[in-house]
Amino acid sequence: MWAKAIQDLRDHRGGGVVATAAVAVAAAVAYLVIGVVRRDPALAVGGPVIMIGYIAVLTVLRNRSESAALLSRGPSDERQAQVMLRATAFMGHLLVVVLVVGAMVSLAIGSRYIGMFCGLCAVAGVAFGGATVWYSRRG
Amino acid sequence: MRNDVRELRQAAGLSQAALGEVLGVSRQTVIAIETGRYDPSLPLAIAIARHFGTTVEEIFHVG
Numbered sequence: 001m002w003a004k005a006i007q008d009l010r011d012h013r014g015g016g017v018v019a020t021a022a023v024a025v026a027a028a029v030a031y032l033v034i035g036v037v038r039r040d041p042a043l044a045v046g047g048p049v050i051m052i053g054y055i056a057v058l059t060v061l062r063n064r065s066e067s068a069a070l071l072s073r074g075p076s077d078e079r080q081a082q083v084m085l086r087a088t089a090f091m092g093h094l095l096v097v098v099l100v101v102g103a104m105v106s107l108a109i110g111s112r113y114i115g116m117f118c119g120l121c122a123v124a125g126v127a128f129g130g131a132t133v134w135y136s137r138r139g
Numbered sequence: 140m141r142n143d144v145r146e147l148r149q150a151a152g153l154s155q156a157a158l159g160e161v162l163g164v165s166r167q168t169v170i171a172i173e174t175g176r177y178d179p180s181l182p183l184a185i186a187i188a189r190h191f192g193t194t195v196e197e198i199f200h201v202g
Contacts, residue, residue: 079167079171080165080167
């Protein structure tokens with residue numbers, strides 16, 4: 001069971017590198033197109049440079065740094081999967097704090113972003129509740 | 140959790156990378172297990188024990 005799970009992860013490792021690069025390139029193209037359409041040179045040049053630079057740094061460092069390897073090709077064993085889950089959970093917690101604080105501040109000052117913050121808080125709450133039900137039923 | 144993985148690996152003449160290759164985990168994960176920073180899952184603990192021809196409780200010590 002364990003060996004098969006690891007082999008499955010390894011079989012998809014190369015795909016992870018390609019997928020990460022593909023997403024970054026797609027984002028770079030999107031920044032470029034949006035920048036051109038909006039006649040915003042900073043966005044048209046800066047966005048692609050940041051995304052391509054990100055991939056370049058990961059490509060250079062992924063054989064020297066475990067963190068870069070994780071960001072580049074994803075986890076290849078159970079500890080690395082746990083690292084990614086913790087990092088994802090941390091990111092989620094931080095985003096929820098930002099959303100809740102944003103909603104409270106918007107409500108307090110009557111900002112026009114009340115709907116956006118409250119809507120995103122609702123999405124986060126429903127997603128968390130739904131995921132809890134889903135994963136608790138899957139063992 | 141304390142463990143004897145480092146001693147067993149060294150006695151077997153294996154590098155951390157070689158043990159990781161055998162177990163299907165990264166070298167960093169072997170290091171994390173040896174230093175007690177990471178407690179392996181039950182399947183991985185059993186795989187380690189089987190590789191060294193012993194039992195899980197002989198390698199991993201609670202407390």
